[in-house]
Amino acid sequence: MERRLEFSVGVFVLIGLVCLSYLAVQLGKxxxxxxxxxxxxxxxxxxxxxxxxxxxxxxxxxxxRVRGIKLQDYHASVTLAVDEGVKVYSDAIASIKTRGIIGEKFMELSPGGSGEVLKPGDTIQDTEAGIDLEQVIGQFIHGNVE
Incomplete structure (x- = not known):
């Protein structure tokens, strides 16, 4: 009887660990x-x-999701992992945006509409860097706003 109870507890703990691992993977993306x-x-x-x-x-x-960011020839090279079913064309525009005034940064894609679809490893030519809020505030404080 005692061995059966130990076995049941062991199975319960194992199932709990599997469920916890699954949640960690899903919530952590x-x-x-x-x-x-x-x-x-x-x-x-x-x-x-x-x-x-x-x-x-x-x-x-x-x-x-943004897969990675690295410095290449004094520019930031960003690797974008785009869902397979989403077509991004050669005239797409990639922009760095901010959620709210001081929220998190995210990448916004305007997918374009030309006839040529980007293939894996291709580069989006048109990009817009995000607004650096600290720089704008510094210019305003020092009177360098145009």
Missing amino acids: LELVGGDYYEVQAEFSSTSGLKSGAPIEIAGVQVG
């Missing part, structure tokens, strides 16, 4: 076996405040 996405690149003069893992949105709908 981790991908263990890769997702249905493709990666494209975008170069910015500054990605101030944008972080790896930030959402990518089209028309307010999340369609991917």
